[in-house]
Amino acid sequence: MESSGGGRRVGRPRAAQRPDSGLAxxxxxxxxxxxxxxxxxxxxxxxxxxxxxxxxxxxxxxxxxxxxEELLADLLESTVTPSLACARELLADDVRASEERLAELCRTDVELLCGGPHNLGGLYLLPEVRTERFAGFHAVRAELKDAYRQLIAATAAGGALVKSELDLRTDLVFGLIEGVILVHRSDPERSVAEFARATADAALRIVGAAAA
Known part of the structure; x- marks a missing residue:
């Protein structure tokens, strides 16, 4: 018998290949x-x-x-929404230097993308993800990318860039962050923290900013 809400199911044995996790x-x-x-x-x-x-x-x-499709859409959005929440907090922070805030977003994003048990970022490349069904994921991802753009523009180096150059640097930084997923997959023994630090440093160099 299945329960109709989010609680545990009762009245049937669980599949032998997956132990009871306690999850809804x-x-x-x-x-x-x-x-x-x-x-x-x-x-x-x-x-x-x-x-x-x-x-x-x-x-x-x-x-x-x-x-x-619903499962894939939820998994994809779960790779972006925590980073977006962090980005919004950093954009609202008017105390720390923009270079420091940009570096923190890079580190946090890499840790979230690479720190889970499964390489969900690899699902970005699926052809199915280009369809309208995944518009929610693309909207959240676009908002995160725009947060990167704002933080880059707020740095001393970024503020001196013309729009086309700012857009290019943003594309490069955002591509660097998402590309770390593939690099980490080829070198899984290296710590996520090390990847996060190195990626943040590389992002600041792309922007032309001093290391935070």
Whole structure:
């Protein structure tokens, strides 16, 4: 028997391959999808496989999500929204130098992207992500990129740039941050903190700002 809310399901055995995690059903589905999308591939993962990995029947899954696209959209947005919250706080901070705030955003973003158990940033490259279904993710990502642009423009070096050059530096910094996902995947033994520090330093050099 399934519960209709976000509590634990009762009355059925869990799938043997996934121990009881204590998560609510939707969170279990997201965790299962994150694992399978990043190990098997999005196209190769069926809704049945996600449901079984989460310890439920496929029919029960649809009480919590509409399907694979909803799971992918939620996972993608989860890679951006914490960094955006940090960026908003840093933009509102009128005490610290802009170079320091930009470096902190870079470090935080890299730590969030690389610090999880699964390489969710690799899902950005999926062709499915270009469709209208993922407009929410693209909107949040665009807002984060604009926060980078504002912080870059607020630095002494960034403030001296013409618009086209500012846009280019922003593209380069933002691409650097997201590209760290692939670099970290090829060197998983290196600490995330080390990647974060090195990326922040490289971003400041791209902007032409002094290290914070």
């Amino acid at each position: 059903p939707r969170a279990e589905l997201l965790a299962a999808a994150a694992e399978l999308f990043t190990t098997r591939g999005y196209a190769a993962t069926t809704t049945r496989a996600v449901a079984e990995r989460a310890g439920m029947r496929q029919a029960s899954m649809y009480h919590y999500v509409s399907g694979k």
